[in-house]
Amino acid sequence: MSGNSTEWWRNSVIYQIYPRSFCDANGDGIGDLPGITQKLDYVKSLGVDAIWISPFFKSPMVDFGYDVADYRDVDPIFGRLQDFDQLIEAAHARGLKIIIDQILSHTSDRHPWFEESRASRDNPKADWYVWQDPKDDGNPPNNWVSVFGGGSWRWCTRRRQYYLANFLKEQPDLNVHNPEVQEQLLADMKFWLDRGVDGFRLDAVNFIFHQQALNDNPARPLKLDEKGLPPVNHYDYQWHKNDKSQPENLVFLQRVRKLLDQYPGTVTVGEVGDDNTHKIMAEYTTDQRLHMAYSFDLLTEDCSAPFLRETLEKNRAVIEKGWPCWSISNHDVPRSITRWNRGFSPALAHKRTPLFLLMQLTLRGSVCVYQGEELGLAEADIAFEDLVDPYGINLWPEFKGRDGCRTPMPWTNTSADNAGFTTGKPWLPVSEEHQNLAVNLQEDSQYSMLNQFRALIEWHRHLPNSLATAQQEVIDTDNDLMVFVRHTEKERLLVVLNLGATEEVFSLPEAFVGAEDITPNLFAKEHSGSTLVLPPAGACVLQSIP
Template sequence: MAKQLSPSDPNWWRHAVVYHIYPRSFLDSNGDGIGDLAGITARLDYVADLGADAIWISPFFVSPMEDFGYDVADYCDVDPIFGTRADCDALIAAAHEQGLRVIIDLVLSHSSNRHPWFRESRASRDNPKADWYVWADPKPDGTPPNNWLSIFGGPAWEWDSRRRQYYLHNFLASQPDLNFHNPQVREAALDVARFWLDRGVDGFRLDVVNFYFHDAELRDNPPLPQERAVAGLARTNPYAYQDHVYSKTRPENLAFLEDLRRLTDRYPGAAMFGEIGPDRDVMATTAAYTEAGRRLHMAYSFELLSAPFTARAIRRVVEEVRGAIGTGWPCWALANHDVVRAVTRLQLEADPDAGAALVAALVTSLGGGSCLYQGEELGLTEADIPPEAMQDPYGIRFWPDQPGRDGCRTPMPWQAGAPQAGFSAGTPWLPIPHAHHLRAVDQQADDPDSGHARVRRFLHWRRNEPAMREGGLRFLDAPEAILAFRREKDGEGILCLFNLSAQAQALTREILANLAPDGLGAPVALRGFEATASPDGGISLPPFGVALLRAAA
């Protein structure tokens, strides 16, 4: 059994850079075309060298893989395609030796319909687990008990002929929702967390953490006004047309999060961060869910993942979160396994090396925890997956209007000249684009101007800058294309300037004087993060450029 990493800093999570690993696509060690835990262990030195503080691993539990691990059939064992529990123990031990903490993805709101709990629950209405899932009788006309919708399209209710009842599923029909109103279910969920904490993990990323409870009265969700509905998930998905006040984010959730926090606090240095799914008042929810010392350590939503990539929009989101969060704590992300890769989504493809540096520097500079998704440091673009190769059930359901999540989940390219880019000796579960071969790790490792090299330099520099890790943040008024803010701690200040446009941007001496009225010191000596001085005493930022200048706090 792995020994837990000694928590030299119990608040490590407050400024951590968490490297998000999608295990199917990181590295395949046995040639079956699917990444595995041994593959992650083999490349932990890469993650540590990059400058991350922790890894977050998407689910590797036993699963039929209808939603690629987010449909769990056994919470306390490793699916054979990923390895064994011994492989997991070895990964945890190796990560700790590298100074990396290990965060695992817990999917507690729902299980697979192949989980033994569900098999027993559906067998009858009076067995010991009959009430472990959300069951309801049909209306007199045989239709579902209410109007709730599934994120994956269609009603959130599936008919079961054995119980002659409907069961709730907020996602696929093969992902039935657990009934958290049942105290036995809550205790079982705590047992799962305890099992992995005892095994040495350093905490959890909690999938769709606001979906645990549903309205016990099963009241209908009201419609959203048309103008808000169209601005929801997408015009092609009817889920966006409801205000989901009864199917998720229920007040009972807070008490369970407190139980989960009390358990986690028994393990020094362990932390929880949650993903808050689409919500009517995400700011208030984030504040409530991260109330200091009581619930989650931190949480992220899809606000930055969906906001326009403009200085005004990013500043608005960050200021709103910071203003609303109270005693809570944010975690920032510009990429993950569910959204289009950042270089493509943010239109940085003209210079992916600069784009990779811009994304990594921005998301890790906003004050709080941050997540970097595997491959973003390489400036990988979204892969174009042909219909016949698609795997994602969401993408298949809504194709072609929404091509799904496969394009951001393609395997990591390690070696440009090797078969399958060094990811596998077999045929990868998703094709690797030719463009990704050209941006492989071995092509960037020795190039000081590559995206990987710039990200690595920045993260190592950030690690030794208290103002960037722990300091306050203050946004500044700058020309439209420039996102400007100061990080400040103990009299030390750093002026951060991000050019979010594809054109060079000039900042005159007068503009710099307004941004730093007490004067500027020497620019930070960090290759790839410099500004060019202009004759009038101003500076110029290249397209997608980042400049870091020292300033009095």
């Protein structure tokens, strides 16, 4: 299903590649850009439209590339600028778009900008980062806390001031209120646009600006867990009213959009993490700002029908002409086959995984799929001594971090070459369970997860073009069925998904009695007259012409 060719990104399927873990071409144990180029035929075979590549910029790798030390160069572990140019050329030759990560809210503390900024209070880049004097008693300026644990303010002995770091202490926040910083960030984006990228995934896009008054964040009522304990991460103890999602962000995003409009066909997708994500997504995805955005709403543990109905209705109520990009898994959260199947048997979990993709493909919006989801990879179990993610190390053992979803891609079922990932020692252990789901084992099996994924993408591609921007209405069934309608003046699509563990019966709306059944043949159902019977993990898609 595709819309206007000038807006290829609507209803597109974007495949996220975490380069450290995709394919290692030089045998140093870390995936690289030439490795991605080697596997482009595989990516093309999936039927996706675009690739989003997580950061490959020069970096000390404290946060594995999200701490940028040079926005215009490739880190040597990933290759050279020439390797990126070759990747772009090879991808475009196969009809694949390339989207790269861009981090606009912070840099590495080893970036030359920060090294100059912290040297004194009166150098040319003194105001390029967020600096503030301590309170009279020496404490930080306010109560803001870091996403990764601890306070957001870090003391600098050279300037005798605090600097803001919303993530790790090695990731100081840029002062984007400074016009010079804005100009520099836009120039760095232009550098990659001129090299042929098709767009940007903007990391933590609502963190770009902070409130200049630096008011305290208000306390948030604590949500206790099943043991009656408060959240592990004290970031959840506040409403983040002042440290992100500021109105100045809207103006700056208009400048970003104006830049991209100079390169027809390019796109932005923003990552939005906020207490009110749907409102922020609606504000950010307009004709003058971002093309699309995704939130963490579908990256949570809950995938029950009531939760999904509520989430989709909240989104529909506010987003209007804006555009969501639905993501249920990425490099920051446990893999969906684990996260969304807790309490289900392994056999049913296996059947449910294609159901999640069918939901993504039929919702109003675009789709982002994380590498390995097409293989049905579960979250890998990583021992503490093998952890490298500072987020997990800081909050262990209650939170194990993000390494379990970042383990190497299994290309083969052989241990000698670490499942075809590298001839060296892999930066994270290769999961033995993942080797049993390797690409080479799934290629020739018609009903393997890999080929089910391909079949669903191909099915999606042949849906009517008019449905690309169709409106969406969720039907409340008060059970484990997830039901929604996509509709235009010319066509209607009814999607019914059984997310529960028992059989469910659904009475069809009158408009869909006798409608054409276009359900992918991967899903079980009984359809007779106005009655639909779905087993667990069953689904039905009906198309009606008013």
